[in-house]
Amino acid sequence: xxxxxxxxxxxxxxxxxxxxxxxxxxxxxxxxxxxxxxxxxxxxxxxxxxxxxxxxxxxxxxxxxxxxxxxxxxxxxxxxxxxxxxxxxxxxxxxxxxxxxxxxxxxxxxxxxxxxxxxxxxxxxxxxxxxxxxxxxxxxxxxxxxxxxxxxxxxxxxxxxxxxxxxxxxxxxxxxxxxxxxxxxxxxxxxxxxxxxxxxxxxxxxxxxxxxxxxxxxxxxxxxxxxxxxxxxxxxxxxxxxxxxxxxxxxxxxxxxxxxxxxxxxxxxxxxxxxxxxxxxxxxxxxxxxxxxxxxxxxxxxxxxxxxxxxxxxxxxxxxxxxxxxxxxxxxxxxxxxxxxxxxxxxxxxxxxxxxxxxxxxxxxxxxxxxxxxxxxxxxxxxxxxxxxxxxxxxxxxxxxxxxxxxxxxxxxxxxxxxxxxxxxxxxxxxxxxxxxxxxxxxxxxxxxxxxxxxxxxxxxxxxxxxxxxxxxxxxxxxxxxxxxxxxxxxxxxxxxxxxxxxxxxxxxxxxxxxxxxxxxxxxxxxxxxxxxxxxxx
Numbered sequence: 089x090x091x092x093x094x095x096x097x098x099x100x101x102x103x104x105x106x107x108x109x110x111x112x113x114x115x116x117x118x119x120x121x122x123x124x125x126x127x128x129x130x131x132x133x134x135x136x137x138x139x140x141x142x143x144x145x146x147x148x149x150x151x152x153x154x155x156x157x158x159x160x161x162x163x164x165x166x167x168x169x170x171x172x173x174x175x176x177x178x179x180x181x182x183x184x185x186x187x188x189x190x191x192x193x194x195x196x197x198x199x200x201x202x203x204x205x206x207x208x209x210x211x212x213x214x215x216x217x218x219x220x221x222x223x224x225x226x227x228x229x230x231x232x233x234x235x236x237x238x239x240x241x242x243x244x245x246x247x248x249x250x251x252x253x254x255x256x257x258x259x260x261x262x263x264x265x266x267x268x269x270x271x272x273x274x275x276x277x278x279x280x281x282x283x284x285x286x287x288x289x290x291x292x293x294x295x296x297x298x299x300x301x302x303x304x305x306x307x308x309x310x311x312x313x314x315x316x317x318x319x320x321x322x323x324x325x326x327x328x329x330x331x332x333x334x335x336x337x338x339x340x341x342x343x344x345x346x347x348x349x350x351x352x353x354x355x356x357x358x359x360x361x362x363x364x365x366x367x368x369x370x371x372x373x374x375x376x377x378x379x380x381x382x383x384x385x386x387x388x389x390x391x392x393x394x395x396x397x398x399x400x401x402x403x404x405x406x407x408x409x410x411x412x413x414x415x416x417x418x419x420x421x422x423x424x425x426x427x428x429x430x431x432x433x434x435x436x437x438x439x440x441x442x443x444x445x446x447x448x449x450x451x452x453x454x455x456x457x458x459x460x461x462x463x464x465x466x467x468x469x470x471x472x473x474x475x476x477x478x479x480x481x482x483x484x485x486x487x488x489x490x491x492x493x494x495x496x497x498x499x500x501x502x503x504x505x506x507x508x509x510x511x512x513x514x515x516x517x518x519x520x521x522x523x524x525x526x527x528x529x530x531x532x533x534x535x536x537x538x539x540x541x542x543x544x545x546x547x548x549x550x551x552x553x554x555x556x557x558x559x560x561x562x563x564x565x566x567x568x569x570x571x572x573x574x575x576x577x578x579x580x581x582x583x584x585x586x587x588x589x590x591x592x593x594x595x596x597x598x599x600x601x602x603x604x605x606x607x608x609x610x611x612x613x614x615x616x617x618x619x620x621x622x623x624x625x626x
Contacts, residue, residue: 091176092544093496095121096533099143099173103132105501106512108184109488110473113512119183120173121494124307124532128466129488135154139173139384180502182512185486186244186495186530188475190381191341191429192399194271195219195227196235198557200432205570208347208411211316213567219252221487221564227255229556231263232549234435240267240539241522242437244495244530245401245486247429247479249341250276250314257299262307265543270495270536272479274314275299279325291322300336304614307531309483312377314341317350318362322370330371339377339398339480346380348411364387377478377596379429380405381495382412387602389419398425398478401470403447404440405431417462420470428471428476428555429484441467441517464514498527 099122101228107129108119118135120128120142121377127142148332193217199218203210222230238246248260248271262273277296280288296313303309311331315321323327333340345351354362363384377395382393400415419426428440429540444467453461476486485495501509507520528536540546571579 090537092527092529092534092537094174095176096124096531098171099127099139099174101136101139101175102183102496103175104178104181105182105500106182107488108182108512108516110375110469111542113182114331116418119496120486121532122173125495126488126490126492126494128490133187141169143173163559165435174551178498180500181501181526182501183488183489184497184499185472185492186497186528187440188427188479188481188486189238189243189246189404189430189437189469190377190427190429190475191360191397192234192246192248192435193240193251193432194231194234194246194248194264195222195253197230197237197433198226198283198560199566200434202561202566203409204567204573205497205576206409207569208409209349210409213569216252217566218560218564220254222253222255224255224259225258226556226560227251227253228263229549229553230560231260232267233553234432234559235264235267235269236541236546236549237435238534239267239528239530240525241435242497242525242528243269243430243435244528245270245272245476245479245481246340246378246496247272247312247339247427249276249343250274250316261303261306265306265308266401267541268308268530270308270310270485270493270530270534272310272339272481273303274311274312274339275594276314277325277329278315278320279318279322285426289322289328292325293328293332296332300332300338307614310338310479311336312339312341312480317343317346318365319354319357326366326369326371329373330369330373337480338375340371340375341377343379344378345383346410348383351383361385361388363391367391367395374425376607377427377480379431380410380414382406382410382414389415389422389424389500391553393419393422396425398427400429401426401444402429402431402433403443404433405429406447407443408433413447413451416444416470417452417466420466422463424516425474425478426470427475428467436522437471438516438522440522441471444470447515464511464517466515468513474522484488494529494532496527496529497525498529499524500526505515533595 095424095482102119106113106115107119114133118132119126120135120139122143128138146149196215199214203214238337246269251260257273261271261273275294279285279289280291302309305476313329318326330340352362354365358365372391372395374396378397379400381399382401391515399414399419401414403413406413416426430440445461449461472486476482485493503524506515509515526538527534532541
């Protein structure tokens with residue numbers, strides 16, 4: 089793959105064994121890439137014959153950035169004959185679009201393995217205490233770690249729902265840009281907390297407007313507005329932020345109808361469910377990117393469909409710590425817009441595809457003897473073009489087509505998993521794994537080779553990440569409800585009388601930094617009382 093390191097330096101004709109197009113994997117095809125974009129895709133002979141004229145047209149339409157006319161030069165730069173494209177053959181490889189993660193929390197990566205087995209609304213016990221304790225260095229390291237993992241897992245775009253830390257969001261965008269990950273970057277627009285106003289609507293609107301206007305020069309950063317959940321935004325703020333997002337044509341992100349307790353709080357406080365409140369306010373529309381949407385009534389599904397809003401379907405999050413699974417296959421059949429998200433759980437696109445299909449098969453397909461549960465292609469589509477549409481970048485990413493950004497993966501398909509190969513789309517859903525990803529390309533530039541960065545020292549960074557993550561976790565008042573795997577085993581062994589328990593478990597809560605002995609939580613990790621409102625922690 090070393091040939092691909094110069095991809096961004098000259099027009100390049102990529103000739104893989106197969107190219108993944110929306111209609112399936114095609115053989116004998118080539119893809120012409122120049123200046124971060126895909127210029128052409130089709131049968132090799134046709135693309136090769138058109139390459140020179142296409143490059144001439146591209147040069148005329150997009151002159152060299154920063155170039156100025158020279159009166160002494162009789163040939164304008166846009167009219168110069170283009171160089172012949174460099175040809176790179178990729179035998180035994182599949183060239184496919186990079187995946188889109190429609191819902192992520194990049195700054196939470198230090199705690200992702202601390203929430204295993206935890207009941208819902210872990211933000212109160214893990215995310216808020218941890219992110220509130222993260223300084224600029226910690227945000228930098230956590231974001232780089234998460235961005236690298238996303239690229240390794242085949243994601244070339246992630247949608248960040250906003251950080252709860254006090255740093256400016258540029259601390260996130262600086263890192264994702266440096267790493268080479270495309271980012272739909274959310275800024276949180278909450279104006280309530282703990283049942284009281286924390287900002288004025290004017291302050292929230294001003295901050296949102298600044299966010300929308302500051303990224304025009306950044307090709308890998310796309311702004312988005314967000315509220316954590318609807319209950320932490322006033323009616324006035326929800327209306328104002330929705331209007332701004334709608335006018336700017338950017339996503340408005342919100343965790344929506346994810347947990348039972350959040351739905352019940354909304355019913356108790358206002359007599360309506362979270363999505364019903366958005367509908368009443370006119371805050372349902374094509375700009376909405378609803379994360380999770382797992383607890384929707386038939387009426388709410390209809391309201392969301394009719395509004396044109398999009399859903400980030402997060403099956404791994406549902407499995408690990410959710411209350412339900414979104415009816416994604418039903419939503420798909422109803423023509424709703426759906427992307428796949430990790431929610432920061434595990435940034436492995438192929439395992440996400442498998443989880444998306446499996447969750448629908450287990451929660452609905454088996455009951456009605458639907459063995460296909462989407463036929464494989466549905467989940468691949470939602471991870472690619474569906475995700476691009478959901479995050480506001482339809483036609484620009486998630487597909488190999490003329491004019492799209494060159495966000496690409498090179499997969500080794502000369503492997504036992506793909507020999508023999510009869511159905512590439514479904515094989516990608518059920519059989520592929522991230523170890524097959526040999527190259528990750530974003531905006532026409534090689535970012536990873538065999539999982540490792542090509543222009544910064546990944547191994548040195550990992551040592552730094554270990555130190556910084558340890559410091560953050562040890563100094564954060566994180567509370568876990570469930571014991572870790574070793575303590576689970578010790579308890580099971582003790583109950584079954586097969587071995588003495590090394591660490592007896594007697595119930596209760598414990599700090600992540602305290603021994604699991606059933607004693608009260610340590611002083612630096614106060615246990616949330618049963619009367620605390622979740623809004624206190626947003």
